[in-house]
Amino acid sequence: MMKSDNQIVLDINGQICPSCLLLTLKELNRVGAAVRDGSTEIVVLTDDRQATSTIPEAVDKMGYTTEVSGSPAGYRIRVFARR
Amino acid sequence: MGESAYTLIIATSAFVGLVAGFFMHRSDFCVTAMFRDVFLVRDFFLLRMLLLLIVASMLLFEFSRLGGLLSPYPFPLLGPGSLATLIAGALFGVGMVLAGGCVVGTLYKLGAGSVVALVAFAGLLTGSALYAEWHPWWSDFARATTPHEAITLPQLVGIEPVFLILPLAVVGAVVLYRWQLRGLLVRKAYARGHIAPWQTALVLVVLGFVSWFLIGMPLGITTSYAKIGAGIESLFLPDRVQALAYFQVQGLNYTPPFADTPVQGGAGPQLDAVAAIQYPLIGGIVLGAAVSAVSVGEWRLRYRIPARQYASALIGGLLVGAAARMVPGCNIWHLWGGVPILAIQSMLFLVGLVPGAWIGSRLLSRFVIR
Numbered sequence: 001m002m003k004s005d006n007q008i009v010l011d012i013n014g015q016i017c018p019s020c021l022l023l024t025l026k027e028l029n030r031v032g033a034a035v036r037d038g039s040t041e042i043v044v045l046t047d048d049r050q051a052t053s054t055i056p057e058a059v060d061k062m063g064y065t066t067e068v069s070g071s072p073a074g075y076r077i078r079v080f081a082r083r
Numbered sequence: 084m085g086e087s088a089y090t091l092i093i094a095t096s097a098f099v100g101l102v103a104g105f106f107m108h109r110s111d112f113c114v115t116a117m118f119r120d121v122f123l124v125r126d127f128f129l130l131r132m133l134l135l136l137i138v139a140s141m142l143l144f145e146f147s148r149l150g151g152l153l154s155p156y157p158f159p160l161l162g163p164g165s166l167a168t169l170i171a172g173a174l175f176g177v178g179m180v181l182a183g184g185c186v187v188g189t190l191y192k193l194g195a196g197s198v199v200a201l202v203a204f205a206g207l208l209t210g211s212a213l214y215a216e217w218h219p220w221w222s223d224f225a226r227a228t229t230p231h232e233a234i235t236l237p238q239l240v241g242i243e244p245v246f247l248i249l250p251l252a253v254v255g256a257v258v259l260y261r262w263q264l265r266g267l268l269v270r271k272a273y274a275r276g277h278i279a280p281w282q283t284a285l286v287l288v289v290l291g292f293v294s295w296f297l298i299g300m301p302l303g304i305t306t307s308y309a310k311i312g313a314g315i316e317s318l319f320l321p322d323r324v325q326a327l328a329y330f331q332v333q334g335l336n337y338t339p340p341f342a343d344t345p346v347q348g349g350a351g352p353q354l355d356a357v358a359a360i361q362y363p364l365i366g367g368i369v370l371g372a373a374v375s376a377v378s379v380g381e382w383r384l385r386y387r388i389p390a391r392q393y394a395s396a397l398i399g400g401l402l403v404g405a406a407a408r409m410v411p412g413c414n415i416w417h418l419w420g421g422v423p424i425l426a427i428q429s430m431l432f433l434v435g436l437v438p439g440a441w442i443g444s445r446l447l448s449r450f451v452i453r
Contacts, residue, residue, distance in 0.1 A: 019451075
């Protein structure tokens with residue numbers, strides 16, 4: 001896991017669901033308050049196709065917003081506060 | 084049986100496998116996730132896709148049967164239900180969650196380059212072949228716990244299948260319609276070339292029909308896993324393979340729809356009707372998924388996975404392989420083929436599968452994913 005000033009990068013390329021989803025939820029449990037107040041965000045790097053559906057849906061139910069885009073290795077899912 | 088009938092079987096299986104593998108990869112149509120995600124994250128989306136597949140299959144299979152298009156009916160290799168089926172279904176459920184995929188999920192993930200799926204596949208072959216070691220007493224146990232010889236529920240209660248299947252399918256269709264109105268049959272997806280799972284469910288229904296219509300049975304592959312396992316074992320322990328009764332049994336004995344004479348096959352390593360039906364299906368699913376992954380630029384070897392997930396895949400694969408022989412039959416055989424015709428063995432398998440998937444999910448979140 002890499003960290004920048006206000007971004008936590010969760011590189012789980014190679015892993016498949018459900019570990020992608022569960023690891024993302026685990027990270028949200030850890031830093032959820034900071035994500036919620038907008039002081040940080042989580043960027044998930046994954047090459048699992050299923051994760052591009054399951055992660056946005058699950059975190060949306062928890063009150064966060066996601067943005068999915070392609071990356072050279074797969075996909076980049078940004079999880080941040082709902083504004 | 085003539086050569087042309089075998090050609091038809093092999094060509095049909097390969098075609099069905101290719102299409103199934105392609106669509107399953109594009110939709111990530113994972114049967115394991117259908118059950119696992121209910122327990123892990125309370126996500127019922129994929130389970131709704133299974134209900135769609137079952138209800139649509141009920142209607143298509145039953146109307147096709149009434150039209151005289153499906154024979155034999157019920158399809159071959161289905162047996163009566165027993166306590167053994169229930170227990171083995173639960174083991175199957177535990178195993179598929181730990182393996183990260185069922186007997187076909189493993190194949191389409193393998194086709195897309197997943198090394199952990201290859202490990203699960205190795206476990207499946209090994210578990211399937213190992214079952215031969217305890218087949219005699221397990222089959223005795225299955226016989227002793229079989230309350231009735233009926234294959235399907237309509238046979239058990241002594242009525243025409245349509246009088247049970249149609250009302251149940253209508254109820255299922257109403258439920259699906261209500262879900263559709265609430266937008267519960269679709270969800271946002273961002274993967275390249277994504278195909279909505281409801282579309283794949285309907286494609287699989289048609290493929291199941293094509294397989295039954297042309298080959299005489301819907302999709303199933305796990306006897307071949309035992310067969311491949313036996314083939315590998317016979318390279319090292321030929322006498323052992325010869326001595327095991329399970330590998331000598333010719334469990335498949337039927338006349339395919341477009342053939343004049345019966346064909347036979349079993350779990351032994353020889354090339355027979357089971358190999359003709361199932362090997363092309365297995366190869367087709369792997370290849371179809373590979374074509375799908377390459378065409379969206381996503382085929383690559385995926386191996387960067389924690390060691391405990393590899394261990395879980397191997398243990399899960401062993402369990403699924405053995406359980407599929409103990410049931411006997413796998414999840415696609417029973418859920419996509421048997422349940423739609425209300426086969427008792429298939430329904431008992433499903434009843435066992437659910438608590439098994441729950442146990443597997445608990446084990447997964449407790450010991451595997453950290």
